[in-house]
Each structure stands twice: as C-alpha cells, then as structure tokens.
Amino acid sequence: MIRAQWRWPGATLLPGRLHSDPLQRQRLRRALLQGGLLCLVLALFLLSLMLGSVNIPPDEVLRSLSRAGAGESAWERIVLLIRLPKALTALLAGAALGVSGLLMQTLFRNPLAGPYVLGISSGASLGVALVLLGAGGTLGVTLVAGLGLGGSLALAGAAMTGAALVLLLVLLVARAVGSNMTLLVLGVMLGFLTSALVSMLLYFSVPEQVQAYVNWSFGSFGTVSWRELRVMAPLLLAGLTLAALLAKPLDALLPGEQVAQGLGLNVRRARLQVMLATAVLAGTVTAFCGPVGFLGIAVPHLCRSLAGTSCHRTLLPACMLCGAALALVAALVAELPGSNLVLPLNAVMALLGAPVVIHVLLRRRNLRRVFAS
Amino acid sequence: MSLLAAGGLAVGYRRGRRAPLTLVADVDLSLAAGELVCLVGPNGAGKSTLLRTLAGLQRPLAGRVTLAGADLHAMDARERAQRLATVWTGPVEVGLMAARELVALGRHPHTGWSGRLRAADEAAIDAALAAVDAAELAWQPVDQLSDGQRQKINIARALAQEPQLLLLDEPAAWLDLARRAEIMALLQRLARQQGCAVLLSSHDLELALRHADRLWLMSGDGTLRAGAPEDLALGGALSTAFRSAGLHYDALEGKFVSLQPRSGGPTVALHGSGTAASWTRRALERGGYRVCEPGCERAARAAVKVLQQGWELRLGSSRRRCESLESLLSALAAAPVD
Numbered sequence: 120m121i122r123a124q125w126r127w128p129g130a131t132l133l134p135g136r137l138h139s140d141p142l143q144r145q146r147l148r149r150a151l152l153q154g155g156l157l158c159l160v161l162a163l164f165l166l167s168l169m170l171g172s173v174n175i176p177p178d179e180v181l182r183s184l185s186r187a188g189a190g191e192s193a194w195e196r197i198v199l200l201i202r203l204p205k206a207l208t209a210l211l212a213g214a215a216l217g218v219s220g221l222l223m224q225t226l227f228r229n230p231l232a233g234p235y236v237l238g239i240s241s242g243a244s245l246g247v248a249l250v251l252l253g254a255g256g257t258l259g260v261t262l263v264a265g266l267g268l269g270g271s272l273a274l275a276g277a278a279m280t281g282a283a284l285v286l287l288l289v290l291l292v293a294r295a296v297g298s299n300m301t302l303l304v305l306g307v308m309l310g311f312l313t314s315a316l317v318s319m320l321l322y323f324s325v326p327e328q329v330q331a332y333v334n335w336s337f338g339s340f341g342t343v344s345w346r347e348l349r350v351m352a353p354l355l356l357a358g359l360t361l362a363a364l365l366a367k368p369l370d371a372l373l374p375g376e377q378v379a380q381g382l383g384l385n386v387r388r389a390r391l392q393v394m395l396a397t398a399v400l401a402g403t404v405t406a407f408c409g410p411v412g413f414l415g416i417a418v419p420h421l422c423r424s425l426a427g428t429s430c431h432r433t434l435l436p437a438c439m440l441c442g443a444a445l446a447l448v449a450a451l452v453a454e455l456p457g458s459n460l461v462l463p464l465n466a467v468m469a470l471l472g473a474p475v476v477i478h479v480l481l482r483r484r485n486l487r488r489v490f491a492s
Numbered sequence: 493m494s495l496l497a498a499g500g501l502a503v504g505y506r507r508g509r510r511a512p513l514t515l516v517a518d519v520d521l522s523l524a525a526g527e528l529v530c531l532v533g534p535n536g537a538g539k540s541t542l543l544r545t546l547a548g549l550q551r552p553l554a555g556r557v558t559l560a561g562a563d564l565h566a567m568d569a570r571e572r573a574q575r576l577a578t579v580w581t582g583p584v585e586v587g588l589m590a591a592r593e594l595v596a597l598g599r600h601p602h603t604g605w606s607g608r609l610r611a612a613d614e615a616a617i618d619a620a621l622a623a624v625d626a627a628e629l630a631w632q633p634v635d636q637l638s639d640g641q642r643q644k645i646n647i648a649r650a651l652a653q654e655p656q657l658l659l660l661d662e663p664a665a666w667l668d669l670a671r672r673a674e675i676m677a678l679l680q681r682l683a684r685q686q687g688c689a690v691l692l693s694s695h696d697l698e699l700a701l702r703h704a705d706r707l708w709l710m711s712g713d714g715t716l717r718a719g720a721p722e723d724l725a726l727g728g729a730l731s732t733a734f735r736s737a738g739l740h741y742d743a744l745e746g747k748f749v750s751l752q753p754r755s756g757g758p759t760v761a762l763h764g765s766g767t768a769a770s771w772t773r774r775a776l777e778r779g780g781y782r783v784c785e786p787g788c789e790r791a792a793r794a795a796v797k798v799l800q801q802g803w804e805l806r807l808g809s810s811r812r813r814c815e816s817l818e819s820l821l822s823a824l825a826a827a828p829v830d
Contacts, residue, residue: 141631145590228585367607371600374586380549381580382653383573383601429587432607 149433152426156440160210163447167206168198170456200345208343209446211355212408215400217422217442218362220415221434222397225369226390227303234401234415237289237394238309239282243405245313246281247274247335252320252328272347274335275406282402285309286394293390299376337463338409340450351407358399359439365392366431373429411446413469417476418442424479445472494522495689496546496564496657501555503538503545512553515541519555519716521708523691525656528683530700530721531693533710534734539693542710543661546691547578560656573601577650581662583639584646591637591645592630595620598652620651623686624678640671647678651686658682660692672696676703697734701725709733757781759791760824764798772798775817779824794824 168180175183175194183198219234227236235241250273289306296302321329343351368389371379376386404411422437423429449468454461498521504514515538523529531539544550546557548564557564559575577598586594598620599613609617621627624644634642643663650658660679664672676696680703683690691708694700700707701721709717709724711733717724724730757780762773776783776796784792797804803814807827814820 142592145631364605367600367603367605370597370607373589374584374594374597377549377580378578378584378597380569381547381573381578381650382597383568383570385569423588427588428593429589430593 149426149428152433153436153440156437156444160440160443160447163444163451164206164210167209167447167451168202170451171197171202171454172457172459173197174456201341204343204345204348205340205450206447207348208340208351208408209450210443211352212340212404212411213414213418213442213444213446214439215355215358215404215442216411216414216446217418217438218359218435219397219400220417220442221419221422221431221438222362222365222369222393223415224419225372225429225431226393227299228372228375229303230420231416232303233412234397234404235310235410235412236303237306237397237401238285238313239398239401240405240410240412241310241313241317242281242283242285243278243402244281244317244336244410245285246277246279248317248320248332249281250274250277251332251335252324272350275347275350278406279402281313282398282405285313286398286402290391290394293394294387299390335409336465338411338465338468339461340408340446340464341461343407347407351403354399354403358396358403361392361396362400363435365389365396366435369393369431369435408464410465411468412465413472414442414445417472418445421476421479495525496523496557496559496691497521498546498552498557499555501545501557502553503542504553505541506553514553514714516710516716517554517714521716521718523657523689525689526683526687527705528680528690528703529692529706529708529718530704531691531708531710532695532697532700532733534712537710537712539710540661542716543578543659543691543693547576547659548572570601573653575655576657576659577653577655579643579646579650579658579660579663581665583642583666586634589634590631591626591634591648592617592621594634594645595630595648595652598649601653616654617652620648621645623651623682624648640667640674643667643671643675644678647675647682651682656688658688658690660690662693662695665695672699676700679703697730758793759784759788761786761788761792761795762798763795766798768798772796772803772817772820775821779821781824794827796820 165177165180168184169175169177173194175198179194180198183192183195184203216234220232223232223234223236224230226232288309289302292305293302296305321332324332368379368384371382371384372386372389379386379389401415418438418441419434422434422441425441426433426437428434445468449464449471452462452471453464453467498519501519501521502514502517503519504512504516506512531542533539541550545552546564548557548567548569551565559567559572564572564576584594595617596609596613599609599616600607602616603609603613618627618630621630624647626641626644626648629637629641629645634645637645647658647660647663650660658679663679664675667675676699679690679692682688683705704721706718707721707724709719709729711717711729717729719727719729759782760776762769762776762783763786764772773783786795793807795806797806799813803817803820805812805814805820805823812823814823
C-alpha cells in the first residue's frame with residue numbers, strides 16, 4: 120500500500136497544474152527525456168576521454184582539458200590529440216547519422232529507410248574504391264601507408280566527391296519524379312549500380328588494396344584528427360542546423376504528401392531540403408569515418424519508442440542525443456579499454472545496438488503503430 | 493455572393509503530346525458560404541479530378557476558379573491553405589501522435605517557420621475538436637481510435653485551418669452505415685453553424701439526397717447539372733445519370749433500386765402496417781415474391797399477416813405461425829406449388 124502511494128519527490132515541488140493538464144504533462148515528460156539523454160551524452164563523453172589503452176583518472180582529464188598542466192605530459196597529449204578529436208567525431212557523427220535516418224524514415228514513410236537509401240554511401244564507397252584500388256598499385260598502397268595523416272583527407276575528398284555525384288543524380292531525378300516511392304526504389308538501384316562497380320574494382324585488385332578497402336569499410340572514428348575535424352565539424356553542424364529547421368515540414372509530411380500539400384507545404388521544396396540535409400550529414404560521416412551503417416536505422420526507432428511520439432520537434436533533438444550516445448558507447452567498447460586491441464566499429468555497433476533496439480521494440484510493441492500500412 | 497465560382501471550366505488530364513483527356517467541359521459552378529453541396533455521379537465520371545482541381549492541386553484545362561474573388565490557381569499554396577481545407581478519402585496514418593497533435597497540423601498555414609503554436613492557435617485547435625464533438629478524444633493516440641473517430645479528428649484538422657471552404661473526397665466511404673450518417677450530419681451542422689461552404693463527393697446517394705442543400709450531378713458524359721436534390725430526382729436527371737451503372741431511381745420511394753428484372757414470382761398478400769410490415773415486404777420481395785395489398789387474396793398464392801409477435805402464414809386452408817422472417821421465407825419456399 121505504501122508503494123502505491125509513493126510519488127516522485129519532485130512532483131510535490133511542481134505546481135499542481137503541471138500534472139493535471141495533459142499538455143503540460145506531455146511537455147514535462149519530453150523535457151525530462153531530453154534532459155536525461157543530455158546528461159547521458161555528457162557522462163559518456165567524459166568517460167571516453169578517460170578510458171582507452173591507458174586509463175586516465177577524471178581529474179587529470181579535466182586538468183588536460185583546461186590546459187592547467189605544466190608542460191606537455193603524455194596523458195595530456197593522449198587526451199588532447201587523440202581522445203578529444205575522437206570523442207568529438209563520435210559525438211557529431213552519431214548525432215548526424217541518427218538525424219539523417221529520421222529524415223529518411225519520415226520522408227519515405229518507411230521503417231527500413233536509413234541515411235544510405237539514397238545511394239550516398241555507395242557513391243562514397245565508389246570514390247574511395249577508385250582511389251584505393253583504381254589509382255594503381257603503388258599510389259593506393261602508399262596512401263594506405265600514410266593513412267591518418269595525408270591519406271585520410273584525400274580519401275575523404277574522394278568519398279565526398281562520390282557521394283556528391285550520386286546526390287546530384289538523385290536530386291536531378293527527384294525534380295522530375297513525382298512520387299517518393301519511385302525515388303526510394305531509384306536510390307536503391309543506384310546503390311546496386313555503384314556497389315557493382317566497386318565489386319569489379321575489388322575483383323581486379325591486389326590483396327593489399329582489397330585489405331585497405333575492407334579496413335575503410337569497417338568504419339572508425341579514430342582516423343579523424345584535428346585537421347580533418349576542422350573540415351568535418353562545420354559541415355556536420357551545418358547539416359544538423361538545416362535538419363533542425365525542418366521540424367515543421369517534416370511534421371506536415373507525416374500524414375502523407377497529399378495532406379502536406381493541403382496544409383500549404385511546398386512538397387517538392389521540402390523534399391529537396393530534406394534530401395540535401397541527409398546527404399550533407401550522411402555523406403560527410405561516410406567520407407571521414409567510413410560507412411557506419413547501423414545507427415541511422417536504429418536510433419529513430421529507439422527515440423520514437425522512448426518519446427512515444429512522431430513529432431519532430433521532440434524527435435530531432437532526441438535523435439541527435441541518442442545517436443551521439445550510441446556512437447560514444449560503441450567507440451568506447453571498440454577500443455577495448457585497458458588493451459591495445461581495436462575492434463571494427465561497425466561490427467561493435469551492431470552487436471551492441473541491435474539487441475537494445477529489438478528489446479525496446481518488442482517491449483513497447485509500437486513499430487506497427489508507427490508504420491501501419 | 494458566391495464564395496467559390498468557376499466559369500467555363502474544363503477538367504481533365506494533360507497527357508503530354510496526346511490530346512488532353514477531358515472529363516467535364518464548359519461548366520459554370522458556384523458555391524455559397526454555409527452551403528453543403530454533394531458531388532455525385534457514377535464511377536469514372538471525374539468527381540475526384542474535379543475536386544483536385546477545385547482544391548488547387550491540379551490546373552483546369554480551361555476556365556478559371558475563384559475563391560472569394562481571388563484566382564485559386566494563382567494563389568500561393570500557403571495562402572490557399574488558409575482559406576481552403578481538404579480531407580482526402582481513406583484512413584490517414586500519422587504514426588505516434590495524440591489526436592490533438594494531428595489537429596494541430598491544421599495550424600501549419602497560420603504559424604511561422606518553426607511551427608510554434610500561440611494561444612490563438614491552441615484556441616483554434618480546441619474549437620475544432622469541440623466542433624466535431626471530439627474534445628474528450630484529444631489526448632488519445634490516433635492509432636487507437638476507431639475509423640469513425642479518426643475521421644472526425646481528420647475533419648477537425650481541416651477545421652483547425654479555419655477555412656472558408658471545406659473539400660472532402662468520399663469522407664466516409666470505408667465507414668459503416670451508422671458512421672457514414674454521423675459524418676454527413678456532422679458536415680451539415682458544420683456548414684450551418686460555422687458558416688463555411690462544404691463540398692464533398694459521395695457514393696452514398698441516399699445520404700447525399702437527405703443532407704445536401706444542392707447536388708452537383710456528374711453523369712459521366714462530360715456534363716454537370718446542379719440543383720436541389722429533389723428537383724434532380726423529380727426531373728429524372730438522377731435516374732438518367734445512374735442508368736448505366738445498373739441502378740434505377742425509384743422516384744416514388746425516393747431510393748435507388750438495382751435494375752435486376754423483377755421475377756414474375758408468385759403473389760403473396762400482406763396484411764399489416766408499420767415498421768414490421770415494411771420489413772416483411774422487403775423480405776418477401778427479396779425472396780422473389782410479388783407482394784399485393786389485402787383484397788387480392790384470390791390471385792395470391794399465400795397470405796402473410798403481421799402479428800404482435802411473429803407472423804401468420806396462410807396457405808390455402810392451413811395456418812402456420814412463424815417466429816422470424818427467415819422461417820417465414822423457408823416455409824413459403826417449402827409450400828407446394830398450386
């Protein structure tokens with residue numbers, strides 16, 4: 120009986136209106152979710168600065184961050200030159216992938232849509248494959264040898280070019296095609312085309328080149344140093360800002376294009392904006408971190424289940440935070456703290472994330488409600 | 493003055509290099525505030541195409557449509573959405589959302605880039621919910637509502653746009669009869685009380701005849717006739733339009749009957765009056781019997797009398813009591829042919 124009467128202690132501090140009015144209650148619930156996710160991300164960020172092949176105590180981490188340490192100690196160098204850029208990369212890339220997955224699932228009204236349905240990652244893969252495999256044995260392997268310094272910006276450039284070319288093609292088609300479903304199928308077909316070209320290149324390559332390509336396709340947040348971050352961060356921040364501005368048109372698209380048109384939405388323009396934001400986000404992440412696949416599809420489902428809503432004003436920030444949190448956890452685990460081993464990021468992410476998503480979806484059982492057909 | 497006016501309107505599809513497909517040509521239309529108009533006609537007559545054109549989603553092949561004096565097709569999409577709201581046929585899937593959040597989408601043409609709702613917007617949402625008698629559904633998830641409730645919420649979403657004109661394409665086609673009648677009565681009330689013009693297409697002729705102030709009748713031959721439902725029924729326009737659809741409009745009964753040839757079946761005399769007698773007549777007619785009034789017993793094969801409880805069937809000199817119309821029909825069928 121006592122248990123039944125227990126109330127959240129904070130509830131007594133709130134004015135009574137807050138928990139009687141459903142509108143206020145809903146706002147409170149959503150604010151609590153965002154606040155909780157934000158705290159989680161901050162904690163994980165700090166944790167990923169502390170843990171790694173060497174574990175650094177939190178006060179040392181904070182001292183390094185504030186540059187209070189006298190001279191450049193080894194720990195300070197590890198935190199500032201290796202772990203901080205890596206954690207920032209994971210944070211931004213996770214947020215970007217979570218949001219771009221949400222954009223695609225809403226635009227195509229399809230639970231299987233993800234950041235890569237437009238063929239963007241395939242375009243990036245083709246760019247990378249052309250550099251690694253097509254540039255002739257010596258250059259490709261030299262690039263791989265220099266990877267992390269000179270090589271990774273060149274690789275990123277190639278990937279960006281490939282992604283941009285595919286995007287351009289899709290956008291041109293989108294102007295002419297009326298239906299979103301046609302566009303979805305076209306994107307998937309483009310993906311097949313580019314993967315076929317990559318397969319051809321792989322088939323005629325020497326083992327070292329193939330290994331280099333496979334390593335890239337495993338995905339990693341660790342190859343991004345401050346130099347690359349200076350290019351990547353502004354692009355991702357621009358993409359995230361554009362996405363955040365799209366909450367209203369995305370909401371209008373939820374009941375379908377016909378209703379959206381009736382609400383005065385310029386559907387074609389909204390579609391181009393959504394696709395552009397997705398391409399910038401997913402294309403940039405693929406260029407710098409490789410094709411990180413799992414997050415984009417899983418995070419929107421996780422957030423919808425947790426928030427209990429499809430409204431983008433709630434979902435957009437939730438997906439950014441949730442994506443960042445998942446990416447940070449995956450990067451931490453892939454590092455295997457305390458050891459010198461590093462596991463492939465994509466594999467770790469799916470191994471960790473898929474059971475969580477399956478659990479949440481089965482427990483809440485609302486996937487069918489979201490995408491009833 | 494009419495709210496919506498169209499002159500010399502031709503509606504259809506442009507087909508690239510081929511000649512355009514014209515469904516209706518040279519039509520003049522007008523629709524006044526507070527009026528409920530039903531667009532009826534056989535399948536393929538172009539009802540949905542006309543609605544899409546009047547909603548501004550499609551340009552007319554010829555002619556001009558004006559809404560409160562302004563050219564509908566020259567208007568900005570957002571401005572049009574402030575004056576005209578549409579509800580398309582079929583259930584709407586929106587994902588996880590409370591009914592009130594779906595209705596709030598109707599404020600989009602009135603809010604700024606971020607979609608933030610001001611006090612006036614919240615008030616309009618509550619008013620729209622109240623207008624369709626769904627205030628108590630506000631916080632229910634949309635996917636847990638019944639089809640009829642969900643359609644009410646959809647109509648509330650359209651009302652939240654505060655439109656002068658409400659266009660609905662088959663707003664109740666997939667609902668059961670009772671819900672269809674409820675939606676029609678609701679639309680009639682909205683036209684009267686909110687003063688907006690309501691135009692809907694409908695397959696349900698009987699409901700359309702009962703509730704519409706005027707009918708727009710598309711015959712499928714490229715013409716459109718407008719008029720009071722009763723005028724169109726009396727003048728024979730309705731039965732002409734639906735003849736090809738295998739329907740016959742029975743002007744006396746005020747209802748549509750299928751054009752299946754009546755079987756020259758045996759005659760049965762029917763005694764009784766009121767609801768029970770009327771349903772007994774239906775059952776007998778469905779069974780292929782010719783029903784005649786009392787006094788024609790001589791020609792009749794059998795006589796049925798409606799009792800307080802059940803029916804009495806007289807076949808020659810034998811009398812039988814039946815508890816249901818079903819047993820009455822089977823008793824008749826089993827009777828020897830004289």
